Each structure stands twice: as structure tokens, then as C-alpha cells.
Amino acid sequence: MNKQGRTRTMFQVRFHGRGGQGVVTAAELLASAAFREDRHAQAFPSFGSERMGAPVMSFCRIDDKPIRTHEPVTEPDALIIQDATLLHQAELFSGLNDQGYMLVNSTKNVGDLGLDEFIQGFRQDRLLVVPASALAMTHLGRPLPGAALLGGFAALTWAVSLDSVLAAITEKFTGPVAEGNAEAARAAFEFVRDERDALTGQAPAREAQADA
Amino acid sequence: MLKQIEGSRAVAEAVAMCRPQVICAYPITPQTHIVEALSAMVKTGDLHAEFLNVESEFAAMSMAIGAAAAGARAYTATASQGLLFMSEAVYNAAGLALPIVMTVANRAIGAPINIWNDHSDAMSQRDAGPA
Numbered sequence: 017m018n019k020q021g022r023t024r025t026m027f028q029v030r031f032h033g034r035g036g037q038g039v040v041t042a043a044e045l046l047a048s049a050a051f052r053e054d055r056h057a058q059a060f061p062s063f064g065s066e067r068m069g070a071p072v073m074s075f076c077r078i079d080d081k082p083i084r085t086h087e088p089v090t091e092p093d094a095l096i097i098q099d100a101t102l103l104h105q106a107e108l109f110s111g112l113n114d115q116g117y118m119l120v121n122s123t124k125n126v127g128d129l130g131l132d133e134f135i136q137g138f139r140q141d142r143l144l145v146v147p148a149s150a151l152a153m154t155h156l157g158r159p160l161p162g163a164a165l166l167g168g169f170a171a172l173t174w175a176v177s178l179d180s181v182l183a184a185i186t187e188k189f190t191g192p193v194a195e196g197n198a199e200a201a202r203a204a205f206e207f208v209r210d211e212r213d214a215l216t217g218q219a220p221a222r223e224a225q226a227d228a
Numbered sequence: 229m230l231k232q233i234e235g236s237r238a239v240a241e242a243v244a245m246c247r248p249q250v251i252c253a254y255p256i257t258p259q260t261h262i263v264e265a266l267s268a269m270v271k272t273g274d275l276h277a278e279f280l281n282v283e284s285e286f287a288a289m290s291m292a293i294g295a296a297a298a299g300a301r302a303y304t305a306t307a308s309q310g311l312l313f314m315s316e317a318v319y320n321a322a323g324l325a326l327p328i329v330m331t332v333a334n335r336a337i338g339a340p341i342n343i344w345n346d347h348s349d350a351m352s353q354r355d356a357g358p359a
Contacts (some may be wrong), residue, residue, distance in 0.1 A: 044234075051232040 033098030041072035042162035049180035156196030167201030169209035240265035248303040250295035252288040287309040289317035296326035307333035322357035334350040
């Protein structure tokens with residue numbers, strides 16, 4: 017049963033980043049986290065002959081039923097932007113509807129990202145930023161934002177729980193790398209949760225967290 | 229217990245359960261993770277097999293033919309241009325009725341260089357007679 021009041025239909029996530037930043041690993045970690053919650057999940061990259069620094073995409077689908085499609089995600093429910101310099105380059109927002117979620121790796125505020133034209137009509141409590149690279153530098157010592165963004169993603173969407181994200185991280189990595197990534201994810205979760213609570217003026221997510 | 233793993237990894241684990249004795253490998257996207265996983269299993273001793281890094285796909289299938297003709301269970305994997313390069317040997321393997329197992333990871337054939345997935349590689353070898 018669904019304890020957190022989520023919709024139980026397919027949830028599709030598109031990751032945008034740069035080659036070498038870990039978009040593929042991030043999508044795989046999210047799928048692994050969802051799988052731990054007895055859900056069906058898939059993750060795959062938009063396979064390019066990519067090089068370091070090139071704009072790259074990856075995808076993750078989560079559902080309660082076996083997922084038959086293996087198409088790239090063209091109508092995402094959520095976007096995770098690993099590199100804010102992509103915001104004005106690629107067609108990042110393609111297919112995102114006005115109820116969609118977006119989490120941007122940035123130290124700026126959403127209002128300072130130059131997206132005013134785009135974000136009109138969207139739910140402001142669903143378009144959030146988290147300084148994922150900075151958190152990764154603090155806790156991991158390397159500017160790899162994937163794990164932190166997934167922690168923030170858990171707080172933003174509740175599509176997966178923080179515990180599942182942490183379990184996926186500690187399965188994928190070992191030793192200090194696992195610990196650093198897990199710490200970064202925890203910190204990002206709290207950052208996004210507080211950011212969202214401030215916008216909504218309440219803390220529905222915390223009740224759901226206690227329930228979970 | 230169910231676990232979630234990459235498709236290529238699942239292929240590698242299934243192949244390992246069949247206890248291949250000779251694995252011939254030449255890397256090509258998107259097949260590479262299969263033979264990488266198998267090579268790791270051979271290295272750790274979890275899989276007892278001869279792992280042969282060959283100089284081309286043509287050599288991969290040719291060595292698989294030699295191994296199978298000598299009575300060993302032989303495995304290789306390829307895709308796209310690699311399968312085309314292997315083509316002459318594929319016909320020989322089929323014609324000699326050697327029980328070689330090969331994974332074709334199904335990548336489109338160029339040109340221009342194409343890394344999307346379709347069946348143009350496998351379909352090109354359909355009439356060679358592999359079972």
C-alpha cells in the first residue's frame with residue numbers, strides 16, 4: 017500500500033548533466049532506490065559517443081507495473097539538472113508539464129537563474145535548487161553532485177524515500193566514497209525539505225516521513 | 229531474492245552459469261560490459277574459463293570455432309560493425325554446426341557512426357544459419 021499518498025502511476029525522470037558528472041550513475045541509483053521499495057524501475061542513458069563536458073542525458077522510470085517501454089523520456093514528471101550552465105543551452109524543459117518537478121544543482125536562488133519566463137505557471141514549490149556540488153565537496157571532497165541531487169529529489173518529490181536512496185548509495189559504493197555520498201544526500205535532503213517547507217508554509221513532507 | 233542489475237551484467241551472469249570454457253572478446257559498444265563482467269569473474273576465479281583478448285571480431289569468432297571444434301564450450305559477444313566484420317566466420321560456425329553461443333547486443337549499423345539500437349546487425353546475419 018501507498019503510505020505517502022503518492023500517485024501510483026508511472027513516474028519519469030530525466031537527468032541533464034555533462035559527461036563525467038555522473039548522470040548515468042545517478043539514474044541507476046534512483047532506479048535502484050525505487051526497486052528497494054518493491055517498485056519496477058529502469059534507468060538508461062541517451063547513449064552517445066560522448067566526451068567529458070558534453071551535454072548528456074539519462075532517464076529513469078518508476079512504476080508499479082513492469083515497464084515495457086524503453087524509449088527515451090520525452091514527457092518527464094521531473095527534471096534533475098546537474099549543471100546549471102545547461103539551463104540556457106539544451107532544450108531542458110522539453111515535455112515538462114506545469115505540475116512537473118525540477119531540481120537544479122546551483123548555489124543561486126531559483127529567481128536568480130534567469131528562468132522567469134519559463135517558470136511562470138509552474139508550481140513554485142516544485143522548482144527548487146540545491147547546492148549539490150558544494151555539498152559533495154564538503155562531504156565527499158569531489159564535485160560530483162549525483163548523490164546529493166538524489167537526496168534532494170527524495171525531499172522534493174517523495175517518489176522514493178531518503179532511506180532507499182541511502183541504501184542504493186551504500187550498495188553501489190564502499191568505504192569513504194559511500195559515506196561521503198550518503199552524507200551529501202542527507203544534507204541535500206534537509207536543504208530541499210526546508211526550502212520546500214518555507215515555500216509551502218507547512219511541513220507535509222515531515223508527516224509523510226514520520227509515517228514512512 | 230530479486231535484485232536489479234544492468235542488462236549486460238544479467239547476460240554475463242547467465243553466461244557464467246553455463247560454465248563457458250573459452251570466452252573470446254573484442255570490445256564494441258554496447259556489448260563491452262558483458263565481456264568486462266565475465267573477465268572480472270575469470271580474474272577472481274569465480275568462473276574457470278580461458279579469457280582471450282583477441283585482435284578483432286573476426287579473430288573472436290575464429291578462435292571460438294577452434295575452441296568449439298576441439299570440444300570446448302565457447303562464447304563471444306559483439307554488435308553492429310563488429311558482427312559484420314565477423315560475418316565470414318559466422319557462416320563457418322553455422323555450417324560446421326558448432327554449438328558456439330554468441331550475444332548480439334543489437335546496435336544499428338553505420339555509416340555514419342550510429343550507436344542507437346536496432347536489429348540491422350542481427351538481421352544481416354539471419355541467413356547464415358545460426359540457431
